[in-house]
Amino acid sequence: MSELIPALSADELAAIDAEIAHAPYRDAVAVDALKIVQRHRGWVSDESLKAIARHLTMSADELEGVATFYNLIYRHPVGExxxxxxxxxxxxxxxxxxxxxxxxxxxxxxxxxxxxxxxxxxxxxxxxxxxxxxxxxxxxxxxxxxxxxxxxxxxxxxxxxxxx
Known part of the structure; x- marks a missing residue:
């Protein structure tokens, strides 16, 4: 499945998959997946959010709801x-x-x-x-x-x- 998600790097996918391995279902790691991508990129772009949602088999709207609920998930570029x-x-x-x-x-x-x-x-x-x-x-x-x-x-x- 990772080859279908070019918006996420191999390292990001590996880290997300490691979290999925310990979860009862894929979308249970939504916050962790957002944090992983943010750790690599500094923020979560719309393209990245959509790629994460596809990988977790959830809708982008559902994941957007999670991302905007937590004030430490940055949906716009931030400073160092x-x-x-x-x-x-x-x-x-x-x-x-x-x-x-x-x-x-x-x-x-x-x-x-x-x-x-x-x-x-x-x-x-x-x-x-x-x-x-x-x-x-x-x-x-x-x-x-x-x-x-x-x-x-x-x-x-x-x-x-x-x-x-």
Missing amino acids: KVILLCNSVSCWIKGCETLRARCREGLGIDYGQTTADKRYTLLPVTCLGACDKAPVLMLGDVLLENVNPAGLMATLGASGEEGT
Whole structure:
């Protein structure tokens, strides 16, 4: 079947098939398959989603529903580093909007945007589960707690921001 799915690489197919081998049915690995392709490509294109759906013998619409339910499956290209800024009530009270403003000033991006150099993408997230350490954000896979707006650009490793 893999030769009928040119939108997926041999490595991606092998990893997806390894997951299928441990599942009760093919579409049970939908999230894992999406994560595998995203790990290889950085995001899941429409072409890739359709190829995954065909391989899992499910409709593209069903898989799209899975992909859009999870906010860590990226359906559009993202930067090298994704900044997930928590905007829950706790983080809002503790200043997440100030962090957002610092990203606008220091990186020149707002929610849903990527820097011109493709280094950062800023995305809102409803909760990161660290309300007692608000405000919080994730930089890639790293949770940053009690984030100080004054030092945000230095924390992110962004250059060109004075006074942080």
